[in-house]
Amino acid sequence: MFDDLPPDLDRLHTLRVWHALWLHRIDAKIARLERRKAEEEHGRKNRPKLAEWVVEVGIGTGKPPVQVHAGTCHMIGSRRRPISHDEARRLLADGLRACTHCQPDTQLHIIDLLIVSE
Incomplete structure (x- = not known):
């Protein structure tokens, strides 16, 4: 065989x-x-789930917030931390800059706050 x-x-x-x-x-x-x-x-x-909202933080003591982004934004820098919906609204309402690409202020319905507060 x-x-x-x-x-x-x-x-x-x-x-x-x-x-x-x-x-x-x-x-x-x-x-x-x-x-x-x-x-x-x-x-x-x-x-882990992607954060719905992200704050980009600066360099230095305390790492101050610099800009708010939507969690899926491609323009988020490497220094960041996830934030809640309410914190994103509060930061934007306090005058923190919104990303011009993902426009979190528009998504969170925070438009023309400076005009309203004047």
Whole structure:
């Protein structure tokens, strides 16, 4: 049935060891890929929600707020912290600058506050 195998015992043992080593390597690779896939799935399921509103903060003591952004804005700088809806409204009402790209003041219906307060 398997006439293509070597006829002597020594070479058959060598082939068996060689194939066992390859099976071990293949099994190890399968285990690594399955572990990576499980980790990626876990990361997708447990990814933190994006903040709805973000304040960009400045440099220095206290890291003063500089500008308010919507959480999905592509213009947010690297120094930032998430804020609540109410805090975003309060910061904008207190005169903090709104991003001109995502326009959080318009989204939060805070328009022309300076004209109203004068």
